[in-house]
Amino acid sequence: MKKRKFGLALSLVLAAGTILGACGKSEEKGGETAGGDNKEKAFSVAMVTDVGGVDDKSFNQSAWEGLKAFGEENGLEKGKGGFDYLQSQSDADYSTNLNTLARQDFDLVFGIGFLMEGAINEIAQQQKDSHFGIVDAVVDQPNVASIMFKEQEAAFLAGVAAANATKENKIGFIGGMEIPVIERFESGFLAGVQAVNPDIKVEVQYAGAFDKAELGQTIASKMYSSGVDVIFHAAGGTGNGLFKEARDLKKKDPARELWAIGVDSDQTAEGVVEIDGKEHNVILTSALKRVDNAVKDLSTKAKDGSFPGGETTTYGLAEDGVGLAPINPEVSTKAEIEGAVKEWQEKIKNGDLTVPSSKDELASFSVE
Amino acid sequence: MSNRMKNIVVPLVAVLLGVLVGTIIMVATGYNAGSAFIALWNGAFGEIYYTGEVVRQVTPYILAGLAVAFAFRTGLFNIGVEGQLIVGWLAAVWVGVAFELPKFIHLPLAVLAAAAAGAMWAFIPGLLKAKFKVHEVIVTIMMNYVALHVTNYIIRTVLSEKSDRTEMIAESASLRSPFLEGLTDYSRLHWGILIALACVFIMWFLLEKTSKGYELRAVGFNQHASEYAGMSVSKNIILSMVISGAFAGLAGAMEALGTFGYAAIKGGFTGVGFDGIAVALLGGNGPIGIIFAALLFGSLKVGALNMPLEAGVPNELVDIIIALIVFFVAASYMIRIFIDRISKKGVK
Numbered sequence: 067m068k069k070r071k072f073g074l075a076l077s078l079v080l081a082a083g084t085i086l087g088a089c090g091k092s093e094e095k096g097g098e099t100a101g102g103d104n105k106e107k108a109f110s111v112a113m114v115t116d117v118g119g120v121d122d123k124s125f126n127q128s129a130w131e132g133l134k135a136f137g138e139e140n141g142l143e144k145g146k147g148g149f150d151y152l153q154s155q156s157d158a159d160y161s162t163n164l165n166t167l168a169r170q171d172f173d174l175v176f177g178i179g180f181l182m183e184g185a186i187n188e189i190a191q192q193q194k195d196s197h198f199g200i201v202d203a204v205v206d207q208p209n210v211a212s213i214m215f216k217e218q219e220a221a222f223l224a225g226v227a228a229a230n231a232t233k234e235n236k237i238g239f240i241g242g243m244e245i246p247v248i249e250r251f252e253s254g255f256l257a258g259v260q261a262v263n264p265d266i267k268v269e270v271q272y273a274g275a276f277d278k279a280e281l282g283q284t285i286a287s288k289m290y291s292s293g294v295d296v297i298f299h300a301a302g303g304t305g306n307g308l309f310k311e312a313r314d315l316k317k318k319d320p321a322r323e324l325w326a327i328g329v330d331s332d333q334t335a336e337g338v339v340e341i342d343g344k345e346h347n348v349i350l351t352s353a354l355k356r357v358d359n360a361v362k363d364l365s366t367k368a369k370d371g372s373f374p375g376g377e378t379t380t381y382g383l384a385e386d387g388v389g390l391a392p393i394n395p396e397v398s399t400k401a402e403i404e405g406a407v408k409e410w411q412e413k414i415k416n417g418d419l420t421v422p423s424s425k426d427e428l429a430s431f432s433v434e
Numbered sequence: 435m436s437n438r439m440k441n442i443v444v445p446l447v448a449v450l451l452g453v454l455v456g457t458i459i460m461v462a463t464g465y466n467a468g469s470a471f472i473a474l475w476n477g478a479f480g481e482i483y484y485t486g487e488v489v490r491q492v493t494p495y496i497l498a499g500l501a502v503a504f505a506f507r508t509g510l511f512n513i514g515v516e517g518q519l520i521v522g523w524l525a526a527v528w529v530g531v532a533f534e535l536p537k538f539i540h541l542p543l544a545v546l547a548a549a550a551a552g553a554m555w556a557f558i559p560g561l562l563k564a565k566f567k568v569h570e571v572i573v574t575i576m577m578n579y580v581a582l583h584v585t586n587y588i589i590r591t592v593l594s595e596k597s598d599r600t601e602m603i604a605e606s607a608s609l610r611s612p613f614l615e616g617l618t619d620y621s622r623l624h625w626g627i628l629i630a631l632a633c634v635f636i637m638w639f640l641l642e643k644t645s646k647g648y649e650l651r652a653v654g655f656n657q658h659a660s661e662y663a664g665m666s667v668s669k670n671i672i673l674s675m676v677i678s679g680a681f682a683g684l685a686g687a688m689e690a691l692g693t694f695g696y697a698a699i700k701g702g703f704t705g706v707g708f709d710g711i712a713v714a715l716l717g718g719n720g721p722i723g724i725i726f727a728a729l730l731f732g733s734l735k736v737g738a739l740n741m742p743l744e745a746g747v748p749n750e751l752v753d754i755i756i757a758l759i760v761f762f763v764a765a766s767y768m769i770r771i772f773i774d775r776i777s778k779k780g781v782k
Contacts, residue, residue, distance in 0.1 A: 156704060158694075169481070180598070245597075274586075
């Protein structure tokens with residue numbers, strides 16, 4: 067009897083876990099289009115998110131916004147025959163989702179994130195008539211267009227901003243996982259700091275996950291208490307912990323100047339703190355990765371019949387694929403930062419400066 | 435109503451109740467339940483491709499369900515199926531990439547390595563339980579985390595050079611078959627389903643037809659009585675965990691050698707091991723029941739992916755339905771009383 071009760075309790079925990087796990091997702095109601103009544107077949111495009119989901123406030127969301135913008139521009143509707151997305155709940159779903167979309171005759175199917183590299187590579191060989199796009203990875207198939215970003219360039223500018231904002235000459239970097247994309251962020255950021263002032267100390271720490279906000283907060287708390295006053299994160303959802311810690315510390319001690327730098331999209335909204343009825347913001351700026359621009363750009367190309375199959379398109383500063391969000395007006399050195407950022411931005415754009423994209427390149431990097 | 439009938443009717447009623455409440459939730463939140471279920475069906479059986487995918491998903495579910503059920507039948511709660519699955523996955527991939535052997539040696543070796551790794555991972559909680567009475571639930575849960583992070587570390591440092599995934603396993607270790615792929619229009623269906631079905635038979639045979647199985651079950655029913663009857667309780671506890679872990683390891687081999695062909699760094703659990711608890715529960719811990727339960731969960735999981743596109747229903751709703759089914763199975767006591775009442779009335 068005791069055992070049965072225990073089993074019951076266990077299964078209740080399990081059930082509760084599953085139910086709670088399903089909470090917290092909002093969904094637009096599907097505006098359905100009848101697939102059959104299109105006079106001519108309009109161009110249709112769809113994407114598969116990775117496990118982050120379409121509302122991750124970062125990567126996937128940005129891609130979806132790009133598709134929405136593309137859809138609006140071309141008068142498409144959400145659903146079959148227009149533009150749509152499917153979410154993956156585990157990495158076993160990538161293949162099924164990509165296959166489903168290809169089978170529903172979408173003209174172009176995006177896989178968002180390097181995690182889908184293997185799945186796209188395989189399906190592209192099976193569904194030779196479909197076109198695929200992949201973000202953050204290179205798949206060498208004639209019907210796949212690969213999108214890469216020069217994250218290091220955005221991170222470099224973030225580094226320049228951080229180096230100009232710090233008073234303590236101590237800066238922090240929080241990475242998600244040690245993968246090539248994040249390494250580009252880290253290398254660029256370190257190079258940017260170094261370019262402004264080589265004496266600044268940068269603490270680098272990896273959280274090992276993209277979805278552990280509590281871990282991000284612990285790391286941020288340690289860094290801030292050791293005297294670091296600017297922290298940049300390239301850690302997806304883990305970075306939300308950084309923002310929380312920064313907000314909490316600001317609330318506790320409004321006089322203290324501490325900053326956090328966002329990533330992928332402009333994360334200004336995450337940094338709002340209300341102290342004595344006055345609004346403050348702890349987000350210095352954000353290193354932008356314009357997945358939306360890239361996805362839209364590639365969709366437009368495909369629609370116009372110039373789908374770059376088998377090629378890799380790299381979006382950098384010059385292509386408007388990466389950039390830096392506006393600087394927080396609360397920073398005392400705002401004008402200084404903006405001036406420096408602009409200066410370096412020009413140098414990168416016209417090719418005078420190549421930002422290191424790996425730690426090896428960083429080792430031999432110098433501004434001169 | 436006989437007990438056997440009840441064992442079949444109760445899960446069925448639980449499933450129906452789950453679907454019913456799910457329908458109510460869908461209608462209440464403004465979705466079209468009818469088209470949602472049609473989309474679910476089409477996503478699981480509408481095309482031969484999806485059916486292949488369902489069977490592919492069912493394969494690890496069967497094995498994970500067997501692992502949970504086997505431990506359960508011998509009085510143990512193996513919550514560590516997830517961790518044992520992950521180490522099995524890694525072991526299979528390791529053998530798959532490290533050796534070059536003819537297929538008839540390589541494939542069995544990879545499969546056995548997975549089973550051995552899972553068994554080893556379950557041996558630790560078994561040993562702790564048998565020797566020191568440490569509760570296996572706690573140990574197995576913690577071992578899940580150890581498994582997750584240790585395998586991530588090994589993938590990053592040993593099996594690849596700071597990359598997020600290993601190379602593909604050698605063709606000679608793969609369970610995939612162009613024949614099955616051709617049959618199901620390029621689904622990822624693989625030969626693993628035969629292994630899973632064989633294991634269903636093994637579990638039944640072992641538990642029901644051998645004296646060792648009788649001992650294992652006896653220890654599960656009553657440790658003191660078994661000890662009095664001259665059985666070694668600690669040996670049987672360890673053995674039970676090891677066999678359960680071997681099943682879990684095999685489930686990992688299905689993912690490693692069939693579905694994926696590589697091991698990648700995981701940010702979190704695969705969920706298959708935990709779903710295995712639900713499968714075992716719904717299947718009444720019996721071999722045949724587990725097959726049907728795995729089939730149900732597999733088709734729900736795969737079919738759900740089609741729901742947002744075809745019916746505009748978020749696939750989280752399917753998770754809710756699955757959770758409701760588990761809930762009603764767990765609450766089967768309620769259903770049993772209800773059935774008893776009704777059948778009594780019939781007698782009057």
